[in-house]
Amino acid sequence: MHGPATTDAPFHHIADLAAFPDELRGAVVAIGNFDGVHRGHQAVLDVARDHAARLDVPAIAMTFEPHPRTLFKPDAPVFRLTPPDVKAEVMEALGLDGVVVVPFTRDFAGRSADEFIGDVLIGTLGMRHAVTGHDFHFGKGRQGSPAFLKAAGADVADGSLRVRFGVTVVDGFADEGDHLVSSSRIRAALEAGDVALANGLLGYHWFVRATVRHGDKRGRLLGFPTANMALGADCRLRHGIYAVTLRHDGVLHRGVASYGRRPTFDDGAPLLEVFVFDFSGDLYGAEVEVALHGYIRPEAKFESVEALVEQMGRDSDEARAILASARTLSALDLAIGLVG
Numbered sequence: 001m002h003g004p005a006t007t008d009a010p011f012h013h014i015a016d017l018a019a020f021p022d023e024l025r026g027a028v029v030a031i032g033n034f035d036g037v038h039r040g041h042q043a044v045l046d047v048a049r050d051h052a053a054r055l056d057v058p059a060i061a062m063t064f065e066p067h068p069r070t071l072f073k074p075d076a077p078v079f080r081l082t083p084p085d086v087k088a089e090v091m092e093a094l095g096l097d098g099v100v101v102v103p104f105t106r107d108f109a110g111r112s113a114d115e116f117i118g119d120v121l122i123g124t125l126g127m128r129h130a131v132t133g134h135d136f137h138f139g140k141g142r143q144g145s146p147a148f149l150k151a152a153g154a155d156v157a158d159g160s161l162r163v164r165f166g167v168t169v170v171d172g173f174a175d176e177g178d179h180l181v182s183s184s185r186i187r188a189a190l191e192a193g194d195v196a197l198a199n200g201l202l203g204y205h206w207f208v209r210a211t212v213r214h215g216d217k218r219g220r221l222l223g224f225p226t227a228n229m230a231l232g233a234d235c236r237l238r239h240g241i242y243a244v245t246l247r248h249d250g251v252l253h254r255g256v257a258s259y260g261r262r263p264t265f266d267d268g269a270p271l272l273e274v275f276v277f278d279f280s281g282d283l284y285g286a287e288v289e290v291a292l293h294g295y296i297r298p299e300a301k302f303e304s305v306e307a308l309v310e311q312m313g314r315d316s317d318e319a320r321a322i323l324a325s326a327r328t329l330s331a332l333d334l335a336i337g338l339v340g
Helices: 039-055 070-071 084-093 111-124 146-152 183-191 196-201 305-322 333-334
Strands: 013-016 028-031 060-064 098-102 130-133 154-157 160-161 166-170 207-211 227-229 241-246 251-260 271-276 287-298
Touching: 013 084, 013 207, 028 039, 039 060, 039 166, 060 084, 060 166, 084 098, 084 207, 084 251, 111 146, 130 146, 146 154, 146 166, 183 196, 196 287, 207 227, 227 287, 241 271, 241 305, 251 287, 251 305
Parallel strands: 013 098, 028 060, 028 130, 060 098, 130 166
Antiparallel strands: 154 160, 207 287, 227 271, 241 251, 241 287, 251 271
8 A cells, every 4th residue: 555645735625515626626536435544445545646646637535424324313323433624634644635525415315326426526526537445335225336437437429438537446455364444343443442453454543633621620639630522422432541642733742541431420421531641731722633542441430539549540651651662553644643
């Protein structure tokens, strides 16, 4: 797999098809949900970027929000590995020229496959070449498939073939154990606290972006002041203690984090609480990124505050040890820059 490309051109994060910029028309377009932008997705995006380089046109991704399963089953939303802003950051690090996020509404879902191709891919994007995974489907009733897209890209006129746009279909990507890399495997790994597996399938350290909020200041009283963040309601990360890095204003810090309900105290709504090592600044109201490097232990209820404080000290020591041996997983991991 190729490493991220470098470019001086600005990255375009487009959330409105009506605002699609003219300079991206005629691009090579990688199409899919790309939740996680894992190693399998990266294989698709690499192919798109390579095609674009040969054609000397931009390379962009098209993705959809919300996840289709969340639209149709709102009471059981999909655990999103990469919300739109995080997904865009990863795609920019991969060297793409932009990402267009299509609002996935019931009206949009009701469009036929032909309408999607004609109105969106050709009419709005002026697409030169499409790259998809082997299991990509689109249009009402999932009538569109890679074969359907290939057929639509070719017109037959006077007995001859006239190509409107090309199509490349990328096979599934298998890991070192010959198992298919998928977003569902990564979700399951994070739900089990298997950070090493999740990061290995992603090819970079999984991270979240959130705003630090005011808490009850209990950590400060215990000698472990924390930066508290609420993650998405769909987050199903295993409750427990993690070795993490936190980035604020471009500076990377090491720390230990708890994700859970604080059973020793209030057993409240889940929060991510990060104790940043050797840090005395004020993070309230700041948007930060937190990457997971290792799982330490499950969340537990302690019989006394003293017992909790002793365990927090041991957790901090273990997190420091994990982070001391942390290594970048790929050129993409290095470009994202949450290891150090």
